[in-house]
Amino acid sequence: MTRLAPALRPADFGPILRDWRHRRRMSQLDLSLESGVSARHLSCLETGKALPSREMILCLGRTLDMPLGEQNGALEAAGFVPVYPQSDWPDEALDPVRMQFERLMQLHSPYPAVILDTYWRVAGTNAAGRLFVPPVQEGQPPASLIDLYLDTPELRARILNWDELAVAFRARLVAEARALGGDAQLQSYIARLDAVSPEARLAGPASADLPCLALKFDLGDRVLSLMSGLMQMSTPLNIAVTEIKLELFFPADAETEAFFKTMADPAPPR
Structure with missing residues (x-):
């Protein structure tokens, strides 16, 4: 040693x-x-x-x-050298994980998939996932979905059940901050969410018309209803792997499923 x-x-x-x-x-x-x-x-x-x-x-x-x-x-x-490496997401050291996440996004098409880091910065999407991530100017840092939706009322307005979703959103942020032992950045996001949606702290459960809470997203000409699930690697040995998760969205009704089945996804994930 x-x-x-x-x-x-x-x-x-x-x-x-x-x-x-x-x-x-x-x-x-x-x-x-x-x-x-x-x-x-x-x-x-x-x-x-x-x-x-x-x-x-x-x-x-x-x-x-x-x-x-x-x-x-x-x-x-205690005077020992660290044992866990820290890599950036594009680094060659993370190729095995990154390639599998990108493969899963492709296999999940035509439904949306987004790769997020600890602070919900977008590290990749498939074509359908880009519907929910406003474009970022070239040369700018990755966009945080939390910043985008908390800072932009017009984007929040596209989530038709924002009040319901804010409750689950807050619970997820609290759980993620607790898992990190009380992360200052996540705590600041919780405070900002409380300022935008103060009722999220005290609201009761959402209506149980579906087994999972669905995101109701207004595209302008139609409303998409989507459930989501998270994937993370279970036995990370690199700090960066603990900070990355893949969010997969699934249609919650027949209309949403039919919409995504009409989409083409010829481009690889970015």
Whole structure:
């Protein structure tokens, strides 16, 4: 195992462990029972009376469901080198994942599919997916669907059941922020959504005319009704893979299905 020079340590490991235990609302006893590490030893780790091994940090990181990047930070704080690489989505290192996501988008055609990162920036779509993603000028950063729809009333107006959807949208943002231990950017999105749709925090369940909540999207000459599902890789070893998800949309009524079956999709995903 390799330790960094002490001068390179950005922080002590103990406060990081204590912070993440609090974020997950676990007592030292809870964490002890889940991880198999004694509560006494956990206390010594948090106070700095004991130094963790690399394996101990990774064990506690998995038990606390810490994001891979946060586990890297904990390793560095204890003087170890990080173990999880961070790549950009176009990097060759992510070819196996990117190729499968693009393949799935093609196979999902003629129905819409969109690749999104943690902050809902668009990393790719198929032809049908581009119906829901306004074009971005060349040279501009990827568009965040959250920014686009929260900042543009005209776009929100195209979602005919926005009030219903905002409730589910908020719940999804809260769950994603919680999974990251309280992400500041996602928290800011939640605050902005609350300002746009304050009723989303307290609203009850949507009407149950369908088994899943459907997006009612006004194209101008017709209304599309769509359900969606998310796909992520289940055993990521690269930080970028944890940040990417594929959202697949499915027709929720016969009219929507008939519309997409008339669409051609000759172009590859971008």
